[in-house]
Each structure stands twice: as C-alpha cells, then as structure tokens.
Amino acid sequence: MMKAQHFFLIALLLSLAIAFFLSPFASGDPDGLEKVAQDQDFIAQAEDAANIPAPLRYYEAPLFQNPLLRVGIAGLLGAAAVYCLGLGAGRLISRSLGDK
Amino acid sequence: MHIPDGFLSWEICSAGYLVSAAATVYAVKQLKKESDEKIAPLMGVTAAFIFAAQMMNFPVMGGASGHFLGALLAMLMLGPWAGLLVINLVLIVQCLGFADGGLTALGANTFNMGIAGGLAGYLVFKLLTAFLPQKRSITLIAGSIAAWFSVFAASAFCAVELAVSGTAAFRIVFPAMTIIHSLIGIGEALITTAVLGMALNYRPDIVKALTVRIR
Numbered sequence: 001m002m003k004a005q006h007f008f009l010i011a012l013l014l015s016l017a018i019a020f021f022l023s024p025f026a027s028g029d030p031d032g033l034e035k036v037a038q039d040q041d042f043i044a045q046a047e048d049a050a051n052i053p054a055p056l057r058y059y060e061a062p063l064f065q066n067p068l069l070r071v072g073i074a075g076l077l078g079a080a081a082v083y084c085l086g087l088g089a090g091r092l093i094s095r096s097l098g099d100k
Numbered sequence: 101m102h103i104p105d106g107f108l109s110w111e112i113c114s115a116g117y118l119v120s121a122a123a124t125v126y127a128v129k130q131l132k133k134e135s136d137e138k139i140a141p142l143m144g145v146t147a148a149f150i151f152a153a154q155m156m157n158f159p160v161m162g163g164a165s166g167h168f169l170g171a172l173l174a175m176l177m178l179g180p181w182a183g184l185l186v187i188n189l190v191l192i193v194q195c196l197g198f199a200d201g202g203l204t205a206l207g208a209n210t211f212n213m214g215i216a217g218g219l220a221g222y223l224v225f226k227l228l229t230a231f232l233p234q235k236r237s238i239t240l241i242a243g244s245i246a247a248w249f250s251v252f253a254a255s256a257f258c259a260v261e262l263a264v265s266g267t268a269a270f271r272i273v274f275p276a277m278t279i280i281h282s283l284i285g286i287g288e289a290l291i292t293t294a295v296l297g298m299a300l301n302y303r304p305d306i307v308k309a310l311t312v313r314i315r
C-alpha cells in the first residue's frame with residue numbers, strides 16, 4: 001500500500017496544481033444562487049463586500065498584471081492557507097489530547 | 101452558494117452564527133474524545149483540495165455555473181466533526197480572504213453548506229450503508245447519492261432563509277434554488293465518487309466514514 005505521507009503529499013500537490021493552473025479557466029458564469037438572484041431580481045440587494053478587508057478580493061491577487069497569474073496566484077495562496085489552517089487546527093486538537 | 105451580505109435579515113444571520121458556533125464547539129469537543137493524531141495532515145490536505153475544487157466552476161444550464169461543495173467528502177474522509185471544522189475553515193478564508201460570501205452571512209453559509217449539507221449528507225451515507233455489506237461499489241454509490249443530497253439540502257435551506265428574510269417569495273425561490281442545485285449536485289456526486297474511489301484504491305484505511313460507527 002502507498003505510504004500515507006506519500007498519499008497526502010500527492011493529494012496536496014494535486015490540489016495546489018488545480019488551484020494554480022486550472023482555476024483561471026473555471027466558468028465565469030454566475031453560480032446557482034447568483035443566477036436565481038438575477039432571474040428573480042434580488043441580486044441588487046447584494047452589498048458590495050467593501051466592508052470585508054479581503055486581500056485577494058474576488059479571487060484575484062493584486063500586483064500581478066497577467067489575468068491568468070492574478071487568479072492562479074490567488075488560488076494557490078488560498079489553497080496553501082487552508083492547508084496550513086487545517087493542519088494547524090488538527091495538531092492543536094490532538095496536542096490538547098496529549099496534555100491530558 | 102455563498103450568500104453575500106444584504107440577502108438575509110439580521111435574525112437569520114444571528115441564528116446562523118449561533119447554530120454554527122454551537123456546532124463548531126461541539127465538533128471540537130467530539131474530536132478531542134477521539135485520540136487520532138494522524139488526522140491533522142489529512143485535515144490540511146482535504147481543506148486544500150476543497151478550496152481548489154470550489155474555485156472550479158462548471159457550466160450547468162442557461163448561463164449558470166456550479167461548483168463543488170466538498171462538505172460530504174470532507175466528512176467521509178475525516179469523520180463528521182473534523183470534516184465540519186475543515187468546511188468552516190474554508191468558508192472563513194473564502195469570506196475574509198476573498199470576499200466570497202458575506203461577513204454577516206458567514207454563520208448562515210456555514211450552516212447551509214457544513215451542517216445542513218454536510219451533516220445531512222453524512223447521515224444519508226450512514227443510513228444507506230448501515231444495513232449493506234461494506235463493499236467498494238456500495239460505498240461509492242452511497243457516497244454519490246449522499247453527495248447529491250448534501251447540495252440539494254444546502255440549497256433548500258438557503259432558499260428557506262431567503263424567503264424568511266423577505267428577500268424572495270418561497271414558492272418561487274424554493275423550486276428555483278433546488279432545481280438548479282439538483283443539477284449542480286450531479287457534479288458534486290461525480291467529484292465525490294472519483295475522489296472517494298481514489299482514496300479507496302490507495303489508502304482505504306484513511307477513509308474515516310468506513311471505520312467509525314455513527315453516534
């Protein structure tokens with residue numbers, strides 16, 4: 001059987017690759033909720049998310065001119081960030097187990 | 101299905117935060133009971149995959165798109181409580197880092213996608229597999245049905261919240277949301293089954309849903 005570490009590493013690299021290379025080519029059409037909101041005329045009620053100081057607003061990294069790179073870098077950073085947070089949360093919880 | 105600010109009333113937003121916060125606290129408590137240090141790397145990897153896959157909007161019909169949700173997949177791989185935490189983390193990062201989903205609606209989004217979608221889907225999976233032999237084909241079929249259901253359930257709750265908030269009429273928004281997400285759910289089922297199948301091929305032992313009994 002494949003080593004667990006290898007499996008995790010391959011899955012992580014695959015996820016980062018999807019986030020970096022493929023995400024710029026995702027469909028830009030409105031998603032299910034946005035589409036319903038447009039069809040039923042309440043999309044205008046959506047407030048611009050200006051109140052959230054999101055550094056990678058709308059999945060675009062600032063500083064990059066190339067549109068593919070803007071989205072790709074944003075995706076890569078996001079996937080890497082949630083990887084670290086997931087790993088960290090898991091470690092925190094299992095560490096608190098060890099203390100008992 | 102990330103609800104932006106402005107769609108939901110403050111009552112629904114507050115209720116969403118309350119229920120989601122309570123569920124998160126409960127999830128951490130449950131996780132602490134299970135002594136499994138191996139879960140941390142899988143939590144990270146699952147979060148990264150879900151984040152990446154959620155960016156991949158695929159066209160469905162009439163100029164609309166859908167994307168993978170991943171709540172059920174996370175719960176199948178990690179168990180319901182670690183899975184719920186991972187979904188929460190992804191939604192928080194999407195909201196604060198990417199302005200995807202409103203800050204006031206974050207609780208409701210967590211409720212819809214993590215609790216209503218994920219936990220309900222997980223329950224469906226457990227019910228479907230409870231009385232059947234633990235075979236690969238049965239696991240995959242149950243996983244695909246549960247994945248479809250998780251998206252359907254999330255969209256149904258989302259529609260109810262929009263209606264209760266007075267944003268849209270229930271008799272219009274409920275069918276509209278559930279019909280379009282019934283289609284998006286097919287994509288969810290395909291991706292969940294593909295990933296689950298790969299995990300079963302290479303490391304069946306890490307698929308938590310197959311090793312723990314429902315409590």
